[in-house]
Amino acid sequence: MPSQPESGMQIAGTGIYLPSRIVTNHELEKLVETTDEWILTRTGIKERRISSKTETSTFMGVAAAKQALAQAKLAPSDLDLILVATVTPDSFFPSSACRISAELGATGCPAFDLQAACSGFVYGMIVADQFLRSGAARNILMVGTERLSSVVDWRDRNTCVLFGDGAGAVIVRQTVGSKGIISFDWGADGASADLLHLHNPQSRGLATQPPAPLAPDCIVMAGKEIFKQAVNAMADSAKRTLKKAGVKLDDVKCVISHQANIRIIDALVDKLKFPRERCFANVHRYGNMSAACIPVALHEAGSEMKLQKGDKVLLVAFGGGLTWASALLEW
Numbered sequence: 534m535p536s537q538p539e540s541g542m543q544i545a546g547t548g549i550y551l552p553s554r555i556v557t558n559h560e561l562e563k564l565v566e567t568t569d570e571w572i573l574t575r576t577g578i579k580e581r582r583i584s585s586k587t588e589t590s591t592f593m594g595v596a597a598a599k600q601a602l603a604q605a606k607l608a609p610s611d612l613d614l615i616l617v618a619t620v621t622p623d624s625f626f627p628s629s630a631c632r633i634s635a636e637l638g639a640t641g642c643p644a645f646d647l648q649a650a651c652s653g654f655v656y657g658m659i660v661a662d663q664f665l666r667s668g669a670a671r672n673i674l675m676v677g678t679e680r681l682s683s684v685v686d687w688r689d690r691n692t693c694v695l696f697g698d699g700a701g702a703v704i705v706r707q708t709v710g711s712k713g714i715i716s717f718d719w720g721a722d723g724a725s726a727d728l729l730h731l732h733n734p735q736s737r738g739l740a741t742q743p744p745a746p747l748a749p750d751c752i753v754m755a756g757k758e759i760f761k762q763a764v765n766a767m768a769d770s771a772k773r774t775l776k777k778a779g780v781k782l783d784d785v786k787c788v789i790s791h792q793a794n795i796r797i798i799d800a801l802v803d804k805l806k807f808p809r810e811r812c813f814a815n816v817h818r819y820g821n822m823s824a825a826c827i828p829v830a831l832h833e834a835g836s837e838m839k840l841q842k843g844d845k846v847l848l849v850a851f852g853g854g855l856t857w858a859s860a861l862l863e864w
């Protein structure tokens with residue numbers, strides 16, 4: 534009996550939303566003791582987008598989702614699942630996925646948030662792939678949306694220069710014969726949580742409060758250590774994913790990594806021995822948008838890296854948790 538062709542995933546549409554307000558490094562010089570030169574040489578970031586009061590995570594996620602749906606030529610009623618990756622939801626509950634679903638009018642569609650910090654979107658792709666392969670869903674909306682400006686302490690130069698706001702969305706569709714995610718690797722190390730965390734000030738049980746004088750509800754980060762862990766974890770994860778697929782790095786058209794710092798991206802490609810020009814970067818424009826980095830990069834890389842059907846694209850991310858994930862995609 535001929536074997537059934539395997540179901541896989543195809544990216545049917547992408548969309549982004551970036552607040553119009555651009556905050557340059559020079560503007561930050563007026564806020565904290567820093568310089569454009571320091572930020573640029575240490576991080577590669579030139580500017581970031583900062584949301585207004587009305588540009589909430591839900592608002593930005595909805596805008597990105599509408600664009601992705603239009604590109605996929607799908608209506609909200611065609612969706613079988615809505616997944617949202619965010620560390621800055623408008624509320625703990627309802628989830629951002631429920632809020633976005635309501636704004637889209639996708640009544641009845643299952644919707645939930647998935648939290649793996651900056652690795653959240655790649656975690657989401659891996660989860661979505663399982664639903665598509667099993668046949669439990671045919672069309673899935675995935676959104677990464679972040680309003681990190683609301684959780685940084687704007688007096689802390691160690692963190693406030695690094696982050697930005699924005700959203701990206703991807704529609705993945707079940708297809709027969711197309712591979713979609715060829716292989717993946719993911720993991721977490723909760724024992725290193727203190728290196729990078731955002732405390733819930735309402736929680737009484739955690740010992741890991743931000744050290745004074747930082748605000749109790751802001752991002753705390755051991756920058757140097759996170760830098761090293763990010764490079765090592767992403768390189769190791771990428772290698773495991775390629776090994777599982779039996780694919781050589783030479784055959785990968787483009788690497789799309791988490792956009793935290795251009796030096797992390799440079800160190801990653803050096804470690805992988807991958808040509809820098811085939812690694813997408815937009816961190817200079819937007820800074821670190823956590824779970825929104827990868828979907829925004831996916832949207833922009835399609836045209837900027839001239840990706841064509843069948844090209845192999847390697848996604849790789851690292852974030853608080855600690856978490857890491859990589860996925861080899863067939864475009």
Ligand code: ACO
Nearest residue numbers: 567568571575651690691694756757759760763793794851
């Ligand atoms: N402007 C000027 N000086 C600054 C600033 C600033 N904005 N921020 C810190 N400094 C100072 C520090 O106070 C320190 O001064 P000191 O030596 O007198 O104490 C000095 O600069 C620190 O210098 P380095 O430690 O050499 O800085 P480094 O090269 O490690 O860069 C950075 C710091 C950019 C934070 C880097 O470690 C980094 O990018 N780490 C990764 C962090 C990250 O991306 N986190 C995001 C979340 S995780 C993720 O997304 C992967």
